Amino acid sequence: MKPGSHSLQHARLVADVVSGGRAAARYDAQIRASWQRCLADYALQPGRPRRPAIVRGAELRQRRERAGAIYPIAQIEMRSLCQLFNAPVGVMLTDRDGVILSYCGDPSFAEMAYAAGFREGAVWSEAEQGTNGMGTCLAIGAPVLIEGPAHFLSQNAGLTCCAAPIADGRGRLAGTLNMSGRLPLSAGPTQALVRLAVQNIEHRALLDHHRHDHLLRFHPRREFVSTAGEGLLAFDADGIVLAANRSALDWLGRTQHAEVCGAPVETLFGCRLERLLALSRTPTHAQPLPRPGAGLLCYGIVQAPPSAASAAGRPLADAERETLRDMLERCGWNVSLAAGRLAISRRTLYRKLERHALQRYRSD
Secondary structure, three states, X not given: OOOOHHHHHHHHHHHHHXXXXXXXXXXXXXXXXXXXXXXXXXXXXXOOOOOOXXXXXXHHHHHHHHOOOHHHHHHHHHHHHHHHHOOXXXXXXXXXXXXXEEEEEOHHHHHHHHHHXXXXXXXXXXXXXXXXXXXXXXXXXXXXXXXXXXXXXXXXXXXXXXXXXXXXXXXXXXXXXXXXEEOOOOHHHHHHHHXXXXXXXXXXXXXXXXXXXXXXXXXXXXXXXXXXXXXXXEEOOOOEEEEEOHHHHHHHOOOOHHHOOOOEHHHHHOOXXXXXXXXXXXOOOOEEEEEOOOXXXXXXXXXXXXXXXXXXXXXXXXXXXXXXXXXXXXXXXOHHHHHHHHOOOHHHHHHHHHHOOOOOOOOO
């Protein structure tokens, strides 16, 4: 094949598929839509060589810092994936803009990785590099497998890329984990392992980010509580859910984080907040958790945040109780007035009063 003929052939393939030609049936809707974006939105040309833009120095460090716990946690999972495959592959972590924050790979893949532009700081968004594992995964917010000529740029047609999105505890896209290698890769096992690595990253990052909140850990099987497959909910002192992992949504029969985050945790399990908080007294022994109209849903424990002390040396809960009592006394036990001065809602104040067993005693 003459130099440049492969690029020309690939460009003709892209044009035929996007126009609905005979070759279109060979590619699924995801690939066709991505190729259409590359042409119409990004003005990319499939046959023209294109090196990725590079983010360097202070900006790259800042992006790693913004990734929070995801960045150091992902390092462990990436090394494990490379060791597990023991094949010519590279594993990359990107942020939500497609910037590669970290790369590790098998030495036998180093030459191809360099030629492809897989390096820390390289921008692999769809707008920069066309249809590819990292960029297309970010564009659609879902796992993808881009094999060979399914890449938009002909220069990437020798790669197979498998990527899965990484989300935070509120379902917001934080980045991707991608594995790329020479053709062919075994699609099923590769996708399963990348998704499992992402599940581990999300789970451990949520535990780290919400270590100062209450953590409800649950699973339909008691022995799987406190494992990577458990459901995990973080909630505040008022019982409002702050974050959830994907397993929590699955076990609760929800599909979106918005259905859980911001809701009172007690409504998800049909029991009072006090009962859930009591689970922190036996953090090593999971207890049954009910769900309204569904009997026993699962087993769970509550991991309480580290106890804090007030300036006077009293536990934080005791300090809050005295603050509430003092404010209510000064407001003549007018709950609306006290809530306004405390800058909280009446509902929240009533929750706190119930939790601290505070009430106004009157003599006959």
